[in-house]
Amino acid sequence: MDEHFYQKEFQKAVDTISAKDFDDAGLHLSVNLILESVALKIYKPEWASNEQSPLNAPGRIFFSVWVSEKSIKEGKLYYNIHALKLRALKAYTIPARSFAEEFRIRFEEDREKWDNVSVKYGPLTLMEGWVVLRSDHLPDDLRKLAHQFLTISPVIDEVLNKYRLKP
DSSP, rough: HHHHHHHHHHHHHHSSHHHHHHHHHHHEEEEEETTTTTEEEHOOOOOEEEEEEETSSSSEEEEEEEEEHHHHTTTEEEEEEEOOGGGTTBBBBOOHHHHHHHHHHHHHHTGGGTOOOOOOOOTTEEEEEEEEEEEHHHHHHHHHHHHHHHHHHHHHHHHHHHHHOOO
């Protein structure tokens, strides 16, 4: 895998995304090398057990789009939403399976907008899917997926608010 090429294309997508919409929603974007993959992660610091280090916090929720050697051979650009160790989020009392089930019920309203998506996973992967990997259209496809996530990110906030601890 040509990591440099994919990092450059992922960063190109991030650099051309309208930051205002994501900033207004409190969402951050990051391009990273993770487990021999190039990934775009979209997250909110308050969706993490450590807001100062949300990408590495033990408990966190994030959207990810990635390529790896395997996905390139398959001709796929994968995406998913992870919800890891939600019990570590201090401001909430969250039974992991309940959060995943509630998110998936709400996600059904938007499911047809997501290509090749499935919710048939355990509570750590809320949904996962893929689009055809088109190297010549990669920034466009990444921007499209990022904006799709932007439109459903309020669902995560709404479900989380059900589990917020009362002051």
